[in-house]
Amino acid sequence: MSMLELRQVSKSYGEGSAEVHALHEVSLTVDEGAMVAVMGPSGSGKSTLLTIAGTLEEATSGDVFIAGQPVGRLSRATKAKLRRRVIGYVFQDFNLLPGLTAAENVSLPLELDGVSSRRARVTALEALEGLGLGGRASHYPDQLSGGERQRVAIARAMVGDRRLLLADEPSGALDSVNAEAVMRLLHEACKNAGMTAVVVTHDAQLASWADRVLFLRDGRVTDQTAPAPGPEFLLLPEGKQ
């Protein structure tokens, strides 16, 4: 089943001669459990694609389906519920609230959604534990390293029954080893925890963690990688490939 589908989605800003086309008839399908990377230079429309997929912005034309539901035809309240319960967002600058501990940052979206604070805390602690941050639950963001902060942000994006993770340059501010740890987490979330992820990045090393890489240029998906063969073929002695 497809978790996310964009059909002929276009987005433009402004009018007349000042009109800017951010996306041109973008179509893509992301199956449940898949991790897809969208690669493109700055200004190619990557972030617009993500905010439209996440219902944070509306497409000028075209349709968006999340878990089979046509987003354009949902009421504001239903869309808000979708954002609270199904979709998790991860941003480059983590967006943690500085006055709250790691556990409070993770439990906040659950509490806002009406979960009792006691139950939200238990769920948040489980999520942190799952990402190897059990010992950091009562730390404030400024007491955590960049890599740990981003893991807290991922825990917050995954907590509850969320199934669609949308990440905008999630490891852009991290060194390469921490960046890899973040991509590894997202990859495992898809492989083992049934999440679906769309990651936008300009970095090929990070994109290479995805099952499929789409290339975005001037608001259009111009190309994508073929399904990869297993890694075994790289290990064959030269001449035997």
Next chain:
Amino acid sequence: MSVRHAMLALLSEGPKYGLQLREEFEARTGEVWPLNVGQVYTTLQRLERDGLVESDDSGDEGPQRGFRITADGERELAQWLRTPPDLSSPPRDELVMKVLVALRMPGIDVHEVIQAHRRYLVELMQQWTRIKEDDAGTDLGMLLAVDAELFRLDAVVRWLDAAEARVRRAAADGTLARADQASQGDQTRAPLPRHRREARTRR
């Protein structure tokens, strides 16, 4: 990787048998560079000839023959570790040549050429990343070897990104069109950078 120096490195830890050397070489390089058994024995014979290793006097030529490093071998190894490999660029980088040719060929979209190479590189990087993914991070040698390959490929992708951005800018400025006209019409060319001119006259 120099098999010769890898053998010396393994022997610097203590005497070893031929078969053991082959197994340890593969294990330490994360099995990224497979090696055939013939290569190991030929290398060991040459090292012995050069006085860098010594073997048992047993006369056994098989996998059970033992080897140890000599003092000259130790010196050779220490020297090798500190000698930078030759990283000067190759005379002609094939990918650079292809993009330069595409830039001037009528009817060819250089962006499409760049993207064909970019896609291939990213697919290759995905395959290398799968190797990391299957490992929980316990095999340090393997991770370092795979990282090296990924960084190398990544550098090529970044060059393609930069090349594409430059071509776009040149097209927007109108300088790309001028390059086209120059190649079709008059033979005047922009002067070569100074060091290239000097290299030419030296030849």
